[in-house]
Amino acid sequence: METAERIKNIPPYLFAQIDKLKAEKIAQGVDVINLGIGDPDLPTPKNIIDALNKASLDSKNHRYPTYSGLLELRSAIAEWYKKRFKVELNPEDEVLGLIGSKEGIAHIFLAYINPGDWTLVSDPGYPVYKIGTLLAGGIPYSLPLKRENNFLPDFKSIPSKIVKKAKIIFVNYPHNPTAATAEIEDFQKLVDFAQENGLIVCHDAAYSEVTFDGYTADSFLQAKGAKDVGVEFHSLSKTYNMTGWRIGWVCGNSKIISDLSVVKTNIDSGIFQALQYAGIEALRGSQDNIKIIRRVYKRRRDLVVKGLNELGWEITPPKATFYIWAEVPEGWTSREFATYLLDKTGVLVPPGVGYGDYGEGSFRISLTISDERLKEALKRMKEAKIYKK
Numbered sequence: 496m497e498t499a500e501r502i503k504n505i506p507p508y509l510f511a512q513i514d515k516l517k518a519e520k521i522a523q524g525v526d527v528i529n530l531g532i533g534d535p536d537l538p539t540p541k542n543i544i545d546a547l548n549k550a551s552l553d554s555k556n557h558r559y560p561t562y563s564g565l566l567e568l569r570s571a572i573a574e575w576y577k578k579r580f581k582v583e584l585n586p587e588d589e590v591l592g593l594i595g596s597k598e599g600i601a602h603i604f605l606a607y608i609n610p611g612d613w614t615l616v617s618d619p620g621y622p623v624y625k626i627g628t629l630l631a632g633g634i635p636y637s638l639p640l641k642r643e644n645n646f647l648p649d650f651k652s653i654p655s656k657i658v659k660k661a662k663i664i665f666v667n668y669p670h671n672p673t674a675a676t677a678e679i680e681d682f683q684k685l686v687d688f689a690q691e692n693g694l695i696v697c698h699d700a701a702y703s704e705v706t707f708d709g710y711t712a713d714s715f716l717q718a719k720g721a722k723d724v725g726v727e728f729h730s731l732s733k734t735y736n737m738t739g740w741r742i743g744w745v746c747g748n749s750k751i752i753s754d755l756s757v758v759k760t761n762i763d764s765g766i767f768q769a770l771q772y773a774g775i776e777a778l779r780g781s782q783d784n785i786k787i788i789r790r791v792y793k794r795r796r797d798l799v800v801k802g803l804n805e806l807g808w809e810i811t812p813p814k815a816t817f818y819i820w821a822e823v824p825e826g827w828t829s830r831e832f833a834t835y836l837l838d839k840t841g842v843l844v845p846p847g848v849g850y851g852d853y854g855e856g857s858f859r860i861s862l863t864i865s866d867e868r869l870k871e872a873l874k875r876m877k878e879a880k881i882y883k884k
């Protein structure tokens with residue numbers, strides 16, 4: 496059995512080593528606190544569950560759904576964009592339903608990347624941008640996101656040879672894993688760069704509603720000319736605690752939407768229709784859940800930032816996402832630090848290098864675990880004298 500090159504080319508799973516140590520610790524009876532899971536621990540709001548239950552009883556929803564999603568769902572998405580971002584979208588051809596945004600993110604490369612084509616992908620970043628490129632036979636260029644640039648791309652630093660060969664630039668704000676945010680001017684620079692170089696922009700806005708302290712995230716589509724060059728991926732997963740349900744969308748440029756639809760109609764058959772009705776309820780019904788998640792993650796954010804700062808870190812509370820991106824103490828690699836921390840305290844954090852080479856030197860903490868467990872993790876770090884300096 497000879498595995499295909501495209502699978503062999505996928506880099507080794509970077510958390511394999513730490514997962515092995517975690518399994519050993521659990522086998523030894525250690526109470527491991529996993530701060531690595533970026534998956535909301537709070538339940539999906541009841542109005543959304545009720546909508547699914549009701550729709551699931553109707554046999555018309557048991558059949559193959561329409562490929563691009565019910566027009567009613569696409570209209571609800573367009574209305575939400577108008578209300579939330581003042582962005583106009585035509586639900587007919589500028590919105591496409593996805594089986595979770597990850598599905599669309601992975602598939603978009605098949606629509607544009609020929610073997611040997613390059614993409615520019617956020618590094619550190621959500622691993623799917625890079626792997627999706629590789630699965631399509633393309634070559635990902637790591638777009639360095641550096642702390643000194645507030646984790647925004649420095650377009651001038653990209654070799655012009657690479658820019659010429661690149662077809663897609665993939666970015667994500669509010670950003671997983673660094674929690675960085677981008678303003679409308681940053682998106683404008685991105686659109687200008689894409690226009691100058693004939694690039695397609697893919698922006699991943701999964702965390703646009705997970706924001707704190709009065710900050711509101713902009714949509715990439717608010718930038719002038721954005722719809723001429725790109726699309727925005729979005730999802731109900733993080734906003735409504737629906738990661739397991741698998742529903743998201745992509746919106747923006749109609750040509751890109753139509754090309755991605757060709758890939759999708761030949762691979763999947765759309766989102767379960769009852770779930771689409773639940774999605775409509777999520778977008779049109781009560782938005783109280785957003786207030787709840789903001790309050791809960793902010794409380795946990797403050798607790799973790801305060802705890803780490805008492806141990807010598809100097810972290811500014813992030814304005815968005817449910818992640819804290821912290822530097823490892825001097826003299827350690829991120830993997831050495833994560834291994835030491837797990838070994839000494841049973842606290843598991845993903846090493847930054849797992850999100851790309853430029854994630855080296857940092858680690859990520861997820862706030863999707865109870866306050867008690869976060870406090871316990873910080874207490875164990877203090878007892879083990881794990882200080883930043």
Ligand SMILES: *Cc1c(COP(=O)(O)O)cnc(C)c1O
Nearest residue numbers: 595596597621671701730732743
């Ligand atoms: C969670 C996450 C997604 C995936 O969301 P789904 O809609 O559940 O597939 C996409 N992008 C980023 C950056 C994420 O963290």
